[in-house]
Amino acid sequence: MEKCEMFCYQCQETARGTGCTKVGVCGKKPELSGMLDLLVYVTKGLSCVTTKIREEGKEVSKDVNHLVTVNLFTTITNANFDRDAIIARIKETLAVKEELRKQLASTDALPAAALWNGDESEFDAKADSDEVGVLATENEDIRSLREMITYGLKGLAAYSKHANALLYDNEEIDAFLQSALAKLLDDSLTADDLVALTLETGKFGVDGMALLDQANSGTYGNPEITTVDIGVRNNPGILISGHDLKDLEQLLEQTKDAGVDVYTHSEMLAGQYYPAFKKYPHFAGNYGNAWWKQKEEFESFNGAILMTTNCIVPPADSYKDRLWTTGAAGYPGCKHIEGEYGEVKDFSAIIEQAKKCAPPKEIETGSIVGGFAHEQVFALADKVVDAVKSGAIRKFVVMAGCDGRMKSRDYYTKFAQKLPKDVVILTAGCAKYKYNKLDLGDIGGIPRVLDAGQCNDSYSLALIALKLKEVFGLDDINDLPLAFNIAWYEQKAVIVLLALLYLGVKNIHLGPTLPGFLSPNVAKVLVDNFGIAGIGTVEDDLKLFFGEE
Ligand code: SF4
Numbered sequence: 001m002e003k004c005e006m007f008c009y010q011c012q013e014t015a016r017g018t019g020c021t022k023v024g025v026c027g028k029k030p031e032l033s034g035m036l037d038l039l040v041y042v043t044k045g046l047s048c049v050t051t052k053i054r055e056e057g058k059e060v061s062k063d064v065n066h067l068v069t070v071n072l073f074t075t076i077t078n079a080n081f082d083r084d085a086i087i088a089r090i091k092e093t094l095a096v097k098e099e100l101r102k103q104l105a106s107t108d109a110l111p112a113a114a115l116w117n118g119d120e121s122e123f124d125a126k127a128d129s130d131e132v133g134v135l136a137t138e139n140e141d142i143r144s145l146r147e148m149i150t151y152g153l154k155g156l157a158a159y160s161k162h163a164n165a166l167l168y169d170n171e172e173i174d175a176f177l178q179s180a181l182a183k184l185l186d187d188s189l190t191a192d193d194l195v196a197l198t199l200e201t202g203k204f205g206v207d208g209m210a211l212l213d214q215a216n217s218g219t220y221g222n223p224e225i226t227t228v229d230i231g232v233r234n235n236p237g238i239l240i241s242g243h244d245l246k247d248l249e250q251l252l253e254q255t256k257d258a259g260v261d262v263y264t265h266s267e268m269l270a271g272q273y274y275p276a277f278k279k280y281p282h283f284a285g286n287y288g289n290a291w292w293k294q295k296e297e298f299e300s301f302n303g304a305i306l307m308t309t310n311c312i313v314p315p316a317d318s319y320k321d322r323l324w325t326t327g328a329a330g331y332p333g334c335k336h337i338e339g340e341y342g343e344v345k346d347f348s349a350i351i352e353q354a355k356k357c358a359p360p361k362e363i364e365t366g367s368i369v370g371g372f373a374h375e376q377v378f379a380l381a382d383k384v385v386d387a388v389k390s391g392a393i394r395k396f397v398v399m400a401g402c403d404g405r406m407k408s409r410d411y412y413t414k415f416a417q418k419l420p421k422d423v424v425i426l427t428a429g430c431a432k433y434k435y436n437k438l439d440l441g442d443i444g445g446i447p448r449v450l451d452a453g454q455c456n457d458s459y460s461l462a463l464i465a466l467k468l469k470e471v472f473g474l475d476d477i478n479d480l481p482l483a484f485n486i487a488w489y490e491q492k493a494v495i496v497l498l499a500l501l502y503l504g505v506k507n508i509h510l511g512p513t514l515p516g517f518l519s520p521n522v523a524k525v526l527v528d529n530f531g532i533a534g535i536g537t538v539e540d541d542l543k544l545f546f547g548e549e
Pocket residue numbers: 008009010011012013014015019020023024025026027028077078
């Protein structure tokens with residue numbers, strides 16, 4: 001293959017559906033893309049060393065586990081555009097790896113990535129070499145499987161990182177994550193081995209989401225039905241986006257007497273559903289929509305904005321000085337707030353800036369309802385089961401996942417609008433913004449859009465499905481009156497998908513386009529074994545799912 005300036009096909013918006021080769025559709029430039037590839041490479045190298053350390057019966061510290069998860073999270077689409085921050089992570093990773101290598105009784109059989117070391121002046125050349133990056137694997141099918149697993153592991157790392165921030169750790173998940181990264185450098189593994197590793201990744205995806213679910217609900221209580229205001233108040237505000245609830249907690253605590261209101265954006269909407277945050281009177285509603293509307297919504301918000309994770313859209317100069325990052329997120333020229341797990345982050349500078357800002361401009365009024373995570377739905381189980389038994393609810397459709405810029409995503413709005421009135425949508429993730437303001441009504445008091453929360457709360461949807469299976473005495477989850485029409489964008493959706501496949505869910509429809517990283521042969525494996533399919537027209541799909549025109 002001809003050498004391109006960069007190569008990335010990890011997200012749904014990849015150029016031409018095949019790969020960004022000159023510049024990312026997301027705004028990622030080649031010099032950043034190469035450094036992110038190198039960060040993945042050295043993280044795989046470190047993981048070979050840690051896996052060997054475990055094999056020799058020695059322990060790997062939590063700090064090293066956290067380094068791996070934060071590194072992978074940093075490389076997720078739209079998480080971090082700051083090349084200097086990536087270079088710092090590569091240096092730290094190499095230093096930690098070199099130190100750990102000394103613990104090994106033998107370094108025989110370690111792959112090149114585990115043996116390579118270099119200083120910053122060598123990073124660009126290394127990133128540009130044939131050994132680093134997606135195209136380092138020549139065989140198209142092996143590359144496809146390796147990358148699908150890598151993306152799943154990035155999603156798993158993101159969820160683990162959020163749990164870790166709440167001081168929940170699971171050594172088994174970290175050990176798997178690192179051993180899987182190491183296996184991706186092992187040329188002796190066949191396509192069949194990698195298919196098996198894909199499913200194993202799905203198993204740990206379930207475990208990772210379970211860990212985060214425990215961390216979130218153990219720390220902040222179980223999400224509950226909540227009506228969320230989508231209008232504005234009169235005070236200056238801080239808008240918090242991304243997925244990190246620990247950051248939300250600290251921001252709410254530090255702003256309680258500051259005279260500024262805190263609003264959620266995009267995926268942080270789910271923070272509104274947790275009991276622990278309801279005690280803050282200055283916790284205002286949700287402002288705006290999904291991540292890709294940032295340019296207009298961050299402009300009109302007027303106040304300070306805190307990005308705790310992806311998805312960052314390269315900011316306009318008009319509000320760049322109001323955009324702050326923390327955790328794995330970063331953007332060059334935007335101020336970054338540091339803080340290790342267990343430490344209190346200092347948000348005082350954001351708060352001081354916010355105080356001087358104008359209040360947000362109203363862009364919407366009214367409210368939306370959410371908070372239908374597993375415990376809340378279980379509390380309503382009798383009502384739901386009665387509605388299914390009486391035929392008032394004919395079917396559920398899982399429409400979880402991500403939102404994105406592509407016009408073709410209008411499909412999801414139209415699909416939701418045209419759904420038969422006796423169908424209920426189960427959702428999680430920012431995909432919901434395509435239909436959560438359509439006023440789809442309720443069925444005997446059960447809203448027709450049941451929002452469990454963030455993309456990681458897709459775990460709740462799986463638990464709800466398993467509960468329904470038990471209540472209805474079914475042997476197979478696929479016998480439920482349940483269809484899957486999932487939207488995807490970045491790598492957290494990949495781990496959610498692999499988790500669902502591991503749980504035995506068949507016939508998932510994935511859109512708006514199938515992943516560019518699936519080679520024809522790997523796509524065929526998914527179609528033949530799991531019934532994975534793309535989307536068609538709204539009319540055809542309604543007919544397919546519900547037998548209706
Ligand atoms: Fe392209 Fe997506 Fe990669 Fe960005 S993350 S470079 S849009 S494939």
